[in-house]
Amino acid sequence: MVSAAAACAVAFLAPQQQLAFALEDAELVQHARESGGGWRGYCTINHKPPGSGERLREIVLPVAELPWFIEKALRAFRGEDLYIAQHSYAARQRRTGDLLSLNLAHVDLDVYKSAWSKMAPEAVAPVIVERLADAGIPPPSYIVASGRGLQAKWVWSRPLVPDALPRWQAAHRWLVREGGPLDEFGADEKAILPTQILRLVGSTHQQADEVVRVVWMSGTLAEPTTYDFDAWCAKVLPYTREQVREFRARLKQFKVWDEENAANRQRLADEEGAAVAKARALARQKAWEQTARAIGTTPAALASMDDLVAGEVWQRRIKTMEKIVETRWGAAGVPAGQRHEWVWIAANALAWVNRDQAKPLGADLTAWARRLVPGYTAVEVRAAAASVLKRAAGQGAGLYRMTEATFRAKLGVTEEDVAQAMGARRNADEDRWDIGAMGFEPMRGLDFDAYKAETRRRQAEAAVRTNTMHRAAREPLVAKAKALRAAGQSLPEVAKALGVSVGTAWNWTKA
Numbered sequence: 001m002v003s004a005a006a007a008c009a010v011a012f013l014a015p016q017q018q019l020a021f022a023l024e025d026a027e028l029v030q031h032a033r034e035s036g037g038g039w040r041g042y043c044t045i046n047h048k049p050p051g052s053g054e055r056l057r058e059i060v061l062p063v064a065e066l067p068w069f070i071e072k073a074l075r076a077f078r079g080e081d082l083y084i085a086q087h088s089y090a091a092r093q094r095r096t097g098d099l100l101s102l103n104l105a106h107v108d109l110d111v112y113k114s115a116w117s118k119m120a121p122e123a124v125a126p127v128i129v130e131r132l133a134d135a136g137i138p139p140p141s142y143i144v145a146s147g148r149g150l151q152a153k154w155v156w157s158r159p160l161v162p163d164a165l166p167r168w169q170a171a172h173r174w175l176v177r178e179g180g181p182l183d184e185f186g187a188d189e190k191a192i193l194p195t196q197i198l199r200l201v202g203s204t205h206q207q208a209d210e211v212v213r214v215v216w217m218s219g220t221l222a223e224p225t226t227y228d229f230d231a232w233c234a235k236v237l238p239y240t241r242e243q244v245r246e247f248r249a250r251l252k253q254f255k256v257w258d259e260e261n262a263a264n265r266q267r268l269a270d271e272e273g274a275a276v277a278k279a280r281a282l283a284r285q286k287a288w289e290q291t292a293r294a295i296g297t298t299p300a301a302l303a304s305m306d307d308l309v310a311g312e313v314w315q316r317r318i319k320t321m322e323k324i325v326e327t328r329w330g331a332a333g334v335p336a337g338q339r340h341e342w343v344w345i346a347a348n349a350l351a352w353v354n355r356d357q358a359k360p361l362g363a364d365l366t367a368w369a370r371r372l373v374p375g376y377t378a379v380e381v382r383a384a385a386a387s388v389l390k391r392a393a394g395q396g397a398g399l400y401r402m403t404e405a406t407f408r409a410k411l412g413v414t415e416e417d418v419a420q421a422m423g424a425r426r427n428a429d430e431d432r433w434d435i436g437a438m439g440f441e442p443m444r445g446l447d448f449d450a451y452k453a454e455t456r457r458r459q460a461e462a463a464v465r466t467n468t469m470h471r472a473a474r475e476p477l478v479a480k481a482k483a484l485r486a487a488g489q490s491l492p493e494v495a496k497a498l499g500v501s502v503g504t505a506w507n508w509t510k511a
Contacts, residue, residue: 023070029104059455103160107152135180145212
């Protein structure tokens with residue numbers, strides 16, 4: 001734990017010192033210093049003009065440009081709501097599938113909704129640290145008063161690769177769980193996404209008419225405490241890596257991983273009778289309880305461990321899928337006739353990786369499909385993934401499980417495919433930070449207004465290129481649909497042949 005001398009409330013900081021820490025906050029969050037003036041992907045700054053009924057405006061920029069941009073933005077957008085992405089991305093969009101690095105842990109506390117709403121942030125922050133200490137959790141690197149709530153941030157010693165996302169998510173879910181150490185402070189369970197934006201220190205919360213400021217810190221203003229991710233997880237999660245490994249082994253022993261979904265349970269009830277199906281369910285529950293006792297943990301921790309293992313499995317699978325598309329089909333993406341299956345499986349993978357976060361799933365899946373299934377519309381993507389989206393939203397049974405054998409059989413995945421995907425992941429760090437790797441070179445010698453204008457122009461150009469690519473990918477499909485229709489095939493037959501919905505087939509052939 002941090003010593004009393006190393007931790008301090010920082011309400012005494014003068015406005016110019018808070019402004020200085022606004023730059024420190026941005027550099028720490030995005031690990032901008034470590035880039036050495038080179039490349040570390042993209043981040044976003046979001047802002048809303050005072051009194052504006054508009055949605056947030058988003059500016060995408062290279063992390064290498066961030067320190068210069070923030071200093072200008074805090075003056076240019078004075079009085080505006082101003083947010084910063086907490087992680088970096090490999091493309092000009094803030095989506096889970098394009099995540100490049102996880103930079104910190106963050107919890108958004110809606111204190112104004114809690115019993116602590118009448119107390120000043122400077123008084124609440126030390127209590128939060130105390131509650132965390134009681135639970136054996138290290139103090140945040142610093143705590144920010146965001147206007148009506150508080151942000152607790154634990155900054156990593158070095159950024160994490162996307163493979164760490166399932167474990168990162170599991171730790172966050174445990175932090176904000178009901179009855180957890182932060183529950184009484186209004187912990188926002190929806191604000192633990194890897195696409196999260198949070199208010200920037202030094203900006204203004206328009207509605208509360210408050211300046212966003214740091215109110216507590218571990219370490220010093222010049223050098224806040226940072227954490228090793230593995231060591232931090234060991235303090236936060238109620239289970240160890242060794243217990244997770246033992247759990248994986250027992251999953252195979254008790255066949256919990258292959259537990260039937262609701263449809264299969266109904267089939268068993270029809271085939272074997274309700275009594276047999278009930279006996280099987282009781283046997284699975286008994287096996288689950290035995291597993292918890294055997295590895296020295298609780299059923300709640302075991303459920304969290306199960307989510308973590310499933311998330312890690314599906315994170316590996318979706319990366320394998322991306323590598324297969326790249327090596328088999330290149331820019332053309334998944335061919336017609338296979339698209340529905342690939343999108344459905346990708347939806348299930350993203351749902352497992354971002355467990356209990358259904359709202360952004362559709363947008364994340366659409367962004368994934370735009371890269372790997374070009375020509376597939378958002379409507380088609382959602383139609384293909386409809387059953388997954390419903391389950392992710394809590395309608396019906398839980399998310400679909402799938403054995404490794406089934407996954408490989410459905411997509412034709414070979415051992416060589418898996419080996420290539422794993423090799424690509426191991427080598428990813430070597431070229432992850434190459435300057436210009438994302439095709440968005442830093443812009444030098446421009447004033448702030450010119451920089452904003454050029455950034456927006458490039459964003460618009462990128463959107464035009466993407467739309468052109470999608471139209472080009474669709475043209476041969478439209479031509480084939482018309483040919484099949486002219487040959488006398490019905491709309492359902494055309495739709496099945498091309499792997500699209502009947503409505504899409506009608507739209508393509510109606511002319």
